[in-house]
Amino acid sequence: MSESAFAAMPDKNGYFGEYGGCLVPEQLATVMQEIDGAYQEIRKDPAFKKELQELHRYYVGRPSPLYFARRLTELCGGAKIYLKREDLNHTGAHKINHCLGEALLAKYMGKTRVIAETGAGQHGVAMATACSLVGIDCEIHMGEIDIAKEAPNVVKMKILGAKVVSVTRGTRTLKDAVDSAFEEYLKDTDSTLYAIGSVVGPHPFPMMVRDFQQVIGEEARDQIQELEGRLPDALVACVGGGSNAMGLFTAFLNDTDVSIYGIEPAGKGLETPDHAATLTLGQPGAVHGFKCYVLQDENGEPLPVHSIASGLDYPGVGPQHSYLKDIGRVEYRSATDQECLDAFMTLSRREGIIPALESSHALAGAMKLAKEMKPDQVIIVNLSGRGDKDADYVANLLNL
Structure with missing residues (x-):
């Protein structure tokens, strides 16, 4: 798809392909x-x-840093993992x-x-x-x-x-x-x-x-070229509704050499009803005034969903994500609650960064992806928020 076509989305009626609307x-x-x-x-x-x-500059603290997670990279093996530090914004998230x-x-x-x-x-x-x-x-x-x-x-x-x-x-x-x-x-x-x-x-x-979120990807694009002299090989972000992901992805949609991955919440397992993997297991439908992929029952009503991360606990997803799935520009994978917790603790203890549980889904996906890639390749993970809000909840879960 041409750059102008992506830039023109949505159409005047708010549609990304067949998704969106009012x-x-x-x-x-x-x-x-x-x-x-x-x-x-x-x-x-x-x-x-x-x-x-x-x-952005004087209140939020932008640009947020792009940080090379050296010890996490060493642990995972494979590609170099960079973190877009939206957790350092004022209020702690994107x-x-x-x-x-x-x-x-x-x-x-x-x-x-x-x-x-x-x-x-x-x-x-x-x-x-x-x-x-x-x-x-x-x-x-x-x-x-x-x-x-x-x-x-x-x-x-x-x-x-x-x-x-x-x-x-x-x-x-x-x-x-x-x-x-x-x-x-x-x-x-x-x-x-x-x-x-x-x-x-x-x-x-x-x-x-x-539009308000795409500053994330615009910054990351400039930062990775300064640090590595080239564009990344892959982008990874968590997807519930999908704002942090679209914020990172938008600046790279026309770069066909950059692979893009959205990580959904698999909850207690995709084989159970306790997940929120909308793009993975949902069907086209409508929720809250727009068309998108929806986890729904036989009557088209949204199903109850589950994720350890409250911000990902939604039966629908952004219409542009639905479109990007259909055309194959973004690959949507998933991470379970346990994989999320493991990533949460791993980043905390390897890099001294406590991530939000939402962001930990992206980390879990990136840690797997890095092992599939070569040491000279580069992944950017959107660390969409910090984990202060989740610390007590995780401590209780893990009996820390």
């Missing part, structure tokens, strides 16, 4: 069109671009990249409140941070199970001034938090912006979040 009631479709129009205006505004670039953009968009549109969902809490913390910065009220919907697992992030959201809504229905995890946030948003779309936390949802969010 499958919502007419009232909400009008609101989405307003958001799209405002985004198209603001993205071309030199003042907006300058403000966002300055916040989520701040799009949250700043969405908060500035809300301010530009004259909104006085932002509503968002969160799984692991990283999007919630980043959104609460961005809203505090621009002076807008913030309400975060989070599943009751995730609130218990990710208590440190819940505390941070409250300190930052956000209202945290515990979602007690259904699976009490990310899908139900999305449902709850959408319902609350529909009560007041005039003064509120629903800030979706990944490259999912109705158009324009998959496009908008991708």
